[in-house]
Amino acid sequence: MLTFDLGEKGLRALHEELHAQTQTTNETAWEIVNPKGSHAIAVGLDAPIEVTVRGSTGYYCGGMNKQATVVIDGSAGPGTGENMMSGKIVIEGDASQYLGATAHGGLIVVKGNASSRCGISMKGVDIVVHGNVGHMSAFMAQSGNLVVCGDAGDALGDSCYEARFFVRGEVKSLGADCEKKEMRPEHIEILTRLLAEAECDAKPEEFTRYGSARKLYNFDVDNAGDY
Amino acid sequence: MCGIVGLFLKDKSLEPKLGEMLTEMLITMTDRGPDSAGIAVYGDDTEGRAKLTIQAANPDVVFEHLERDLAAAINEHVTVRVKDTHAVIDLPEDKMAEARAALKEMRPDARVMSAGETIEIYKEVGLPGDVAQRFDIPQLTGTHGIGHTRMATESAVTTLGAHPFSTGPDQCLVHNGSLSNHNSLRRTLAREGVMTETENDTEVAAAYLTWKMQNGHTLGEALEAGIDDLDGFYTFVVGTKDGFGVVRDPIACKPAVMAETDQYVAFGSEYRALVSLPGIEDARVWEPEPATVYFWNH
DSSP states (O other), rough: EEEEEHHHHOOOHHHHHHHHHTTTOOOOOEEEEEOOTTTTTTTTTTTSEEEEEEOOOTTTTTTTOOEEEEESSBBTTTTTTTTSSSSSEESSSEEEEEEEOOOOSSSSEEEOBOOTTTTTTTTEEEEEEEEEEOOTTTTOOEEEEESSSBBOOBBBBTTOOOOOEESSOBSSSSSSSEEOOOOOOOHHHHHHHHHHHHTTOOOOOGGGGEESSSSSOOOGGGGGOOO | OOOEEEEHHHHHHHGGGHHHHHHHHHHHHHGOBBBBEEEEOOOOOOOOOOEEEESSSHHHHHHHTTTHHHHHHHHSOOOEEEEEEEEEEEEEGGGGGHHHHHHHHHHHEEEEEEEEEEEEEEEESHHHHHHHHHHGGOOOOSSSSEEEEEEESSOOSSSTSSSSSSSTTTTTEEEEEEESSHHHHHHHHHHTOOOOSOOOOHHHHHHHHHHHHTTTOOOHHHHHHHHOOOOEEEEEEESSSSEEEEEEEEOOSOEEEEEEOSEEEEEEESGGTTTTTTTTGGEEEOOOOOOOEEEEEE
8 A cells, every 4th residue: 555645745746646547557555644634635536546545634535536436534525526427435424515516426425424515416426424414415416316324404405306315314304396205126226235335234125215306397388477 | 715713722721822723723724815814812811901902004103102191091000012013902991991082082093903801803914824923823822712814705905804803892703704784784783873893794793793792692692693684604703701602604605613622612614724733633523503503601
């Protein structure tokens, strides 16, 4: 494992090294020490490597990630994993607001709680939160799955499109055009897979599915006069 | 954007290091607010004495013979500690109103930054590190303090537009965000006799809380009422003689992280601001909930 002291060498040097890794690199295990809540750690990675950050991170850690696995051995700041394309991010502690914003693919796992706007405008990413999520989570979510093993805050899934939300605990309130849905065998299957990948021992049967009522984004002829 | 830091000490042995710890926290928030910086520190409490912190654009003129002139005006012993553009006047508690009136008369260019039993406020335009240096902030001791780094949006980059704002004895407030109803609220407060000095939105919030407390609210109740009456984005950190409070608007876009140990309660706009605190690795770290008032008292 290669250890990189961020406090000593700085962010630019870190990314020069991480971005130099190719598809066939042998340097697949990296450890970043002294992150001290710095912004934009391990962003824009595009290689099958595993990067472990020892400590808490600031804004946008693992943003735009492709292929790589980023493990945050601490808590994560706002916008972690924003616009991720593929790969995996695991947060051992809590995550701040807008986790996985606009992310297209891959998996984000939070072992603690996630704050407000978790999965805002998600476009295909899967997010599994072992604890709770804050208000306005999955706002305008377009596709992908948000799994919440604890409770969800106010206005879950407001103005959502075709993303799926699975919540085990209470939902404080549903956002506009978000509704409770039937749990079919294919959903149990998705959930079983995601919970296993996220190392979560919750049972799929304990979850309720929520999703779009499809009234807000479909044209309704009764509203024709309003245009 | 703006940066906020706050530190409320539970462990008395840390009090000599309050200024040093706050300065370090403040400097980490430089890129959130490089325009200006300010700090409020609650220092030693001497029975019967009070402190008046004033600022002047031309300190050489305004502060010259101030001690002598003010002592003569109120017929009491006063001491004046000059720090760059600021001066802290130590005077008998019951002479505060008289001293302020006399000051207005004899030194019209002096602006009051804060008044109270223990509060001192220092703020200026410039990088937080430079501002802290100018006022010897690392040397300050005290029980709790609040700092702010400003990236101006609602009013000009001036000394008086910098935070903290103090509109009542031993009270201060710093703000990250912007208020949208500050003009109408300013007029409402003016009708109630609560005057503000600047065009700044945050000063209105500070004045609002002062007004509520003048009318018998506790700080906690005033903050609760503020959630209904203040429209806009805000994370506020407020200080009183004994305490330290935090509140975020219901949308809670403006970041906030808190940490608590047996030794202190700390606030930072980002976790970065807290990393140098002793024992932070084992602290309870959390984000304050939206529309929820948090308060700690000595």
